[in-house]
Amino acid sequence: MQVGAESEVAVVGGGVMGLLTALNLSRAGRRVRLFEQQSVGREASWAGGGIVSPLYPWRYGAAVGALAAWSQGFYPQLGQELFTATGVDPQVCRTGLYWLDLQDEPQALAWAVGGGRSVQQVSAELLYSRLPMLGRGFQRGLWMPDLANVRNPRLLDALRKILLLEGRVELCEQGAVGSLQANPEGGMSFRAGGRKWSYECVVLAAGAWSGSLLAVLGLSLPVEPVKGQMILYKCAKDFLPAMVLAKGRYAIPRKDGHILVGSTLEHAGFDKTPTEEALASLKASAEELLPGLADAEVVGHWAGLRPGSPDGVPFIGEVPQYPGLWLNCGHYRNGLVLAPASCQLLVDLMLGRDPIVDPTPYSPAGRLS
Structure with a gap:
């Protein structure tokens, strides 16, 4: 069911x-009401690292790769647009990334050659000349x-501000959505904020929920919460010039000298309580990777819930059993x-436009039981 020019759309999440x-729909002339169970931008999107790449992109299939490639090209202009409009800089910084001692380095190089990507082999001597702060x-x-x-909390803050500035999106915060049901005449209804709402078109973008x-x-949507814990250090602005990744753990430099280190992978339901065990593990990894962090202050430790899905391939498109119900969820570690790209693709489909990529791999049809 395509979204008519006069339709109002509910976005859940x-x-x-x-x-x-919501931003893409509003710029296409649609009115949007966005529902969030707490304050917008405070769950997995806020908690993540903000690397504009899958951690190991060659380990994913073409479906993830197509969305990642489109988004990587789009982020710099998005960051600048949001900064200009809102005064909040999402800090999209091209620092580059070093993968250290990869066991599947041949596969990574083959992926780079096959996709025409710039990936360089670096010897130990050159590595330490560029990154003398690395562990031995x-x-x-x-x-x-x-x-x-990208500095994800700033990105979310800028998106919230631009939605309010442009005026076609109403934010309904602090109201969990429940009792989703199909209307006999078409569309969906649900309860939120103490009342019942009914829409011809509903977008479900509620992450792990x-x-x-x-x-x-x-x-049955195969999306489940996967807990990830992070820590944040305060360092000098020139402490680390690039992102580094080794043994599944990464360090991300921010413009102001903060260094973000993550992350754990835990199946703990919807519990996102930070733990001392994870803190110790993350600190040990951080200090093995960058010994100078042993003398740095840990200024933050938190957890978020990723929307885990099979192979990390998200669900983007209309639910065939319920016309008017659209999904944009299940992005796992790569939200x-x-x-x-995911949001552009979804809105292309909702409005009947030519999609930016082939939508078939992401379609809910045949993937829900």
Whole structure:
């Protein structure tokens, strides 16, 4: 069911998927009401690292790669546009990324050659000349100079501000959505904020909570919460010039000298309480990677809930069993990098426009039980 020119759309979920979907719809002339169970931009999108790439992009299929490639090209202009409009700089910074001592380095190089990407092999000598702050013992690296990171809390703040400035989106915060049901005459209804709402078109972009919302309709969406914990250090602005990744853990430099280190992968339901065990593990990894962090102050430790999905391929499109119900969820560890492309693709489909990429791999049809 395409969205008519006079239709109002409900977007359920106020993370980066919900906010960007609302922005794209509003710029296409649609009115949007966005529902968020707490304040917008305070769940997984806020908690993540903000690397504008999958951690190991060659380990994903073409579906994830297509969305990532489109978004990587789009982020610099998005960051500048948001900064100009709102005064909040999302800090899209092309620092580059070093992968250290990869076991599957041949596969990474083949991926780079096949996709025409700039990835350079770096010897230990060159590695330490560029990154003298690294811990000892690394043998080699791969360097991708064009990769960026985004300061995700700033990105979310800027998106919230631009939605309010442009005026076609109403934010309904502090109201969890429940009792999703199909209307006999078409469209969907649900309760939120103490009242019942009814819409011809509803976009479900509720991250790890999306599966439980669909379950009341008798649908099984294979999206589950996967807890990730992070720590933040305060360092000098020139402490680390580039992102580094080794043994599944990464360090991300921010413009003001903060260094973000993550992350854990935990199946703990909807519990996002930070733990001392994770803090100790993250600090040990951080100090092995960058020994100077042993003398730096840990200024933050938090957890978020990723929307885990099979193979990390998100669900983007209309639910065939319920016309008017659209999904944009299940991005697992890659929500921030896939968001611009995912939201553009969804709105293309909703408005009957030519999609930016082939939508078939992301379609809910045949993927819900």
